[in-house]
Structure formats: C-alpha cells, structure tokens
Amino acid sequence: MDQPEQAPNTATVKILCIEDEHFIAELYARALTKAGYDITVIVDGVEGLKAAQSNLYDIILLDLMIPNMTGGEVLHRLRDPAQTPPLKAKIIITTNLEQKEETRQEIEKLADGYLIKAEVTPHQLVDILGSLK
C-alpha cells in the first residue's frame, strides 16, 4: 500500500479535530498521528471554540454537526475579529451534509476548505493536508 507522505516539519504541525463521531475521530487520529502530526480531538462545539481560540493549532478540522454549538457558529465566531483575533490556522470544514447554495457560499467565504467525510478516506485526508501550504 502507498505510504502516506510526510509533510515538512510534521513534528511541529498541530491539528485540532472538532468531531463528535468517536469512530471517525479515532480513524483520523490514527492516520494523522502515523503521518507525524500532533492531533487533538475535541467532541464539543463550545470546548472546540475555546481550544481553537488559543491559536495553538496550524490546522483545524471542523465538523458541522457537533453538540452545544454548531460548526457553522464556531466558524463564524472564529472568523469574527471582534470575538477572535486572526488565527494562524487553516480551517477545513468536514461534513457529510449536502448544503443549500446560500449556506455553501457563506462557508466558502469563511473557511479554507470543505471536505465530504464519506468521500475522503484517512489516507486521502493525510494527502490533502500534506499538500496544504
């Protein structure tokens, strides 16, 4: 099987994964850790927002359907300069939802990426994150 590529300086790349589906988070964590990333999983929207605002992470994988605060709301707050100073992290939305045009356009303005989980295996996720600038 093809080995996942090592991203440059993977020891220092920190990923925050805000995902409430335990099995999916586990699969992602497994593959990303193997690829040399440092991954933190948070299962709750409010907690996830707080963690993201710490600005410790290089990539944020944000699920849309999460408890206590939706991914969409988290995204808005992270991109609102009044609530969050500009983050260094790239925010990638991960979801299995199909979206209406207006919602999709809104997310396009705020996020750096949008992945449909059912279309992306853990290896493919590693590939995609590996070729992010």
Next chain:
Amino acid sequence: MNRFENYKHQLSLLIFASMILVMATILGSFWLVERVATGSPWLAYAAAVVANLFLAALLTAGLAKYVTQPLKLVWQAILHVLPERSTLDQPAPNIDDNKVAAELVTSLVMQVYQLASLSERSDDKKLDQNTRVIVDSAINLPLPLLAVDKKQIISFANEAALTFLGLPANQVIKQNVYTVLDMSFSDDKTLDSWLQDCRANKAKASHSWHHIRLKLADQKTLKQFDLAASYSKENPEGIETIITIFDQSERYGNEDQSLDFIALAVHELRTPLTSLRGYVEVFEDELTGKLSPELTGFMHQMHLATTQLTAFINNILNVARIQEGHLSLQLHQENWGRLIQEAVNNLALQAQLHSKVINYSIDANVPLAGVDKVSITEVINNLVDNAIKYSGDSQVITINSHLGTDGMVETSVHDDGVGIPATVMPTLFEKFQRNHRNQAKIGGTGLGLYLCASLVKAHGGNIWVNSKEGEGTTLSFTVQPYSQLAGKLKNSDNTDIVRSAQGWVKNHSLYRR
C-alpha cells in the same frame, strides 16, 4: 333591482302623465281659442301653439333632468378624477336630494373614487387610454400584476402584487423591477434575457416560466411561483411589459421537502459509510501480505463495495437535484485527456475485480473541454460501470475521444458484451428502466443512464447509443470545447477554489498526483 324597478315605474308614470298633460293642453287650448277668440282665430292658434311648445319644452327639460340625474353624477365623478379634467367640482357623494336609485348611484360613485385613488398610486399621468383601461380593470384582480416600462421601472402594481411582496406602494412603484423582484430562475433564460431578445427582435411576445424563487424583503420568506409576461413594443411612452405572478409557494414548498428528505437520508447513509471506508483502509494497510489470497480478495471486494455505495449515494442526490432543478454546474477549462486518465485510474480496481481491462485513447486534436469536472466524471464512471456490468464474458472496455465534425468533443465507451435489446432502446435514458431479463443477474438501480443523460444535456452536449443484442454496446456523448464556452461562462469570484467529489480547498488543488 327593486330600486331600479321603482325608478322605471316612476319614470313611466311621469312620462305618461307628461304626455297626457301635453295632449290635454293642446286640445284644451284649441277648444279655448275656438270658444273665446272673436277676431281672427289664427293669431289665437299661434299663441296657443307657442304656449304649448313652451310647456312641452319645460316638461322635456324636467324629464330629461330627472332621467339623467343619476348618470350625471357618475359622469361628473369620473370626469373629476380623470387627470385631464381635474378642474371640475367634485359632486356631492351623498345624493340625498335625488331619491331615485340613490343607493345604486352612491355606491357607483364610491367605486369610481376608489378606483381613482388606487390608480393614483401608479402616478401614471402618461398612460394612454387603452393601457388605462387594462390597468384599471387589473386593479381588482386577485392575481399579482405589475406593469413595467421601457426603462425597467415598475409603473404600476395592483393590490394583490403589493400584498404578495409585503411592501408598500412607494417601495414598489417607480423602482427598478429587478431590485424589487430579486428572482432566481432555474436556467439562464431569465426574464431579463427574454426582454432583451424581445426588444431586439419582436413587436409583441409573451412567455411563461415555472418555479421561480424569490426572497422577500424580510430576507426570510421564500416565495416560489410561476411567472407570465407579455411584451408589446407599441407603447412608445408607456407600459412595455405586463408581468403576472401565480403564487405556488405551497405546492413547490412541498416538493422542496422531498429534496430535504433525500439530503437527510444521504447524510444518514454517509455517516456509517465514512467509518466503513476508514476501517477497510486500515485493514488494507495492516493486513496486506498477512492474509491468504482469498481473504485479500474479500478485503478488496469490501473496498469496492464501499466505493460503489458512495457512488450510488451521489447518484441519488444528483438525480433528486436534477428533478428539483437544483443542480448547478461549475464549468471550467479541463484537459480532456487527463480527465479521462484520472477517471480510468480510479476505476482500475473495480475493473480488475471483475476481470476487465479498460483501454483508452485520446486523439491528439481534442481541444480543452468546458466541463464541470465532478459531474462529467460521474458520467464516465456510470458509463464504464454499465460497460463492466453488461460486458458478459468479454474482457476489454474501450474508451475513445476525438473531435467530432460538429466541433464537439466526442467520447465513446464500448464493450463487447450482451448488447441492448431493441425493446429497451426507446426508454433507455429514462429513470428506473431496466431490462427485466437482466435484472436477476445484474445488479443496478436504473438511475445511471438517466443521470448521464441529464448531466450531458446540462453541459450542452448529446448522448446516444449504438447497440445490438449479442453484439456489444457503444455509448457516446459530446461535450463542448472550452473555446465555445469561453464567451458564455459566468465569471466566478472564487477562481482559486477547485472542486472535486471530495470537496474543495482554497488556493490548492485536490487533484491526485
């Protein structure tokens, strides 16, 4: 009606009485002249005639006034509200002094004033008489109706239109029609494009559209309706287009719910599928080389099954979108050869597991294509999937692309399999059409070719089949070269976003290396 009968009755009595009176005075005066006149009777007769004429004139005047009094009031009211004659005095709306048909006339006068005050909203001093008649009769229609002039300004909107839009008259009249009606059409044949065509080419035209979406000024309510428009060039200063709205919000709203249901179902299906694909990948990672060939084969089959399930879910979603008119394509410049190569690479595992080989050839002169990469790859996937399913014992599937004589990029997918019976051919590209004979042996849903046909047509291309039972099948489709589209493509703001079936990432390509 009682009042009218009374009026007629009274009038008849009056006329009869007048005629009796006239006759009596004529006879009476002549008899008097004969009795009294001593000298020449002719002078007396002349005097009698004059006197009678005078009486007749008085009676006529009185009768005429009586008969026309109600008409006069209505006429005065109408003249009073017409813009050209506004110097007339307003007649008294309470016609107590006229006991004849008082109630009827009063209400008629009231109607005139109501119509006048409604039509005053349109500030339509320039409307010509014919248009005015139409406009005035339209005021009380229950259908929302708008009149638009040559400069796209709304010159008139009836009560129903204002209610429909939830706006007061001053935010509708004299506004640009496209500002007030921010409509979404299901394709690029919009009202605006139709009007431009009318102005350039036609003197009179009418057209209708189905399932237009409109967000109201409150930014929350969505209206869905059918639209009819009638254009006429003959009004040099006045109304050019009449627009009627047939509100179908309820009907279309219900249909939208079916798309919501499918979106929900898709989400529910995708969630366990995500885990499944992930675990299959883990097993392939960890167990390759450690399992017997048989078990390794099973593992690959699992992988294939999950891929097929994903593809099927996307098919359902796309078909639902197409039916609701929600499918939107993002047409971009694509290297056709590379696109085919990528699609074939992704199908390699599936082909291998069915002991098939896919060969492809792209002619050198095939230009850059203008396509939505994700959708057109769906088409290729479906056609190859069909070819694999129906290729029977034959082992080779051939894909070829060349530049057609019509300038379109033509691609064909060929298999030497069981072929398609003539009976199935006419309905081949319709939903859920499957050959019953094959249903038992060959799995499938009957959606694939319907989807291919819809997607290809949405690209402006054509799709067709050449097949004979027992002699294999060739399915061919065309797409437009990018050069043909370049002028027509809408400019997208986010040229950095490249989409794939997996999603998109900004400033970065999701193409696999």
